[in-house]
Amino acid sequence: MANKRQQKKNQKKLQNQYQFPVGKKTLEEYQRQVRNTRAKVNRVKKVHNIDLKDEVEIPKLEEFSSRKEFNRWVEKQERFRNRSNPQYQFVRNEYGVSASKQRLREIEKKVDRARKLADEEIKKYEDTPFVSGGKQQSTIGMQRPNKTGIYKPEPFDFRQVRSERRLEEIEESAQRKSEREYYDERLERMKDNFIVALSGSFNSLADDLINAIKDIPADDFYQMYLMFDEFDFDYFDTEGQLVTADETSVGQMMKYVKMYENGDLDSDLWHENFR
Numbered sequence: 001m002a003n004k005r006q007q008k009k010n011q012k013k014l015q016n017q018y019q020f021p022v023g024k025k026t027l028e029e030y031q032r033q034v035r036n037t038r039a040k041v042n043r044v045k046k047v048h049n050i051d052l053k054d055e056v057e058i059p060k061l062e063e064f065s066s067r068k069e070f071n072r073w074v075e076k077q078e079r080f081r082n083r084s085n086p087q088y089q090f091v092r093n094e095y096g097v098s099a100s101k102q103r104l105r106e107i108e109k110k111v112d113r114a115r116k117l118a119d120e121e122i123k124k125y126e127d128t129p130f131v132s133g134g135k136q137q138s139t140i141g142m143q144r145p146n147k148t149g150i151y152k153p154e155p156f157d158f159r160q161v162r163s164e165r166r167l168e169e170i171e172e173s174a175q176r177k178s179e180r181e182y183y184d185e186r187l188e189r190m191k192d193n194f195i196v197a198l199s200g201s202f203n204s205l206a207d208d209l210i211n212a213i214k215d216i217p218a219d220d221f222y223q224m225y226l227m228f229d230e231f232d233f234d235y236f237d238t239e240g241q242l243v244t245a246d247e248t249s250v251g252q253m254m255k256y257v258k259m260y261e262n263g264d265l266d267s268d269l270w271h272e273n274f275r
Helices: 002-015 024-048 067-081 101-125 164-177 181-214 218-227 247-261
Strands: 090-092 098-100 129-132 135-139
Touching (some): 024 067, 024 090, 090 101, 101 164, 218 247
8 A cells, every 4th residue: 555655646746847747658659759869869979970869858847838749749759750851862873972962952953043144145146257357357255255254053963962961052143143142243343353454454544444344234244345346355364464455455445445435336335336
C-alpha cells in the first residue's frame, strides 16, 4: 500500500512540473522527437559541415504552455526531418562543397533568369548600326558584338563548384543579373566611367564634351557608345591616359553629341542617318 501511495505521490509531483497533462506517451514522444532531431543536426554537421542548431528549437517539456503548442512543435520537427523537404536536404559534390537542395534550385532559377535577360539585352542592341569615320560599316552584332560588354552567364552546374566561396559568388552574381535593374545601373556606371576616362586622357580639352555627356540619359549615351567607333574604352587605358585617341577624336565625339542634341539621330536605333 505504501508503495502505491508513493508512486501516486511521485506522479502527482511530476505532473505539477508541466503546464498541461503529460502522460507516458507524451513523454516518450517528446524524447523521441528530441533524439531524432539532434541526430539529424549532428549528422548534417558531420557529413556536410553545416550547423543547423540555430534552425531548430528544442525547449524543455515543461516550457510548453499547452498541448496545442506541443503538437505544433512536434509537427515542426517532423517537417525539419522530412526527406521531401528540400530546405533541409543536402547534397555534397566531389570537391566537398555542400548545399541544400532548395538553395541549389534557387540558384539555378536565378542563373536561368540571368541568362534570359542577357539574351534579351544582347538582342536589343545587335541591330544597332556601327559607324566608323562617319560611315555605317555594319551592325554591332556583326562588327563589334563584344562592345556591348554583356556576357551571358554559363549554365549552373553544382558539380563544377570547387569551393563554398565560389558557390557564394555564383549566387550573388545570379541574384544581381537576374534583375532588370542591374542593366539600368550598369549603364549609369558605364557612362560615369567613360567620363572619368575622358577627363584623365584629355584634361580640360574635353570639358565641353564631358559636360554635354553628363546631360545625356545613360541609355541614350550607351547607344551612342555602341554606335560610334570613337566612343570606345579601347582608346584609353585603365588609368584614363591617352592611348590612340587625339583631339580629332574629341571633335568627332562632340559632333555626334551635337547631332543627338539637335534631334538628328533616329531614336529608333538611329538607322536613318547612316543607311
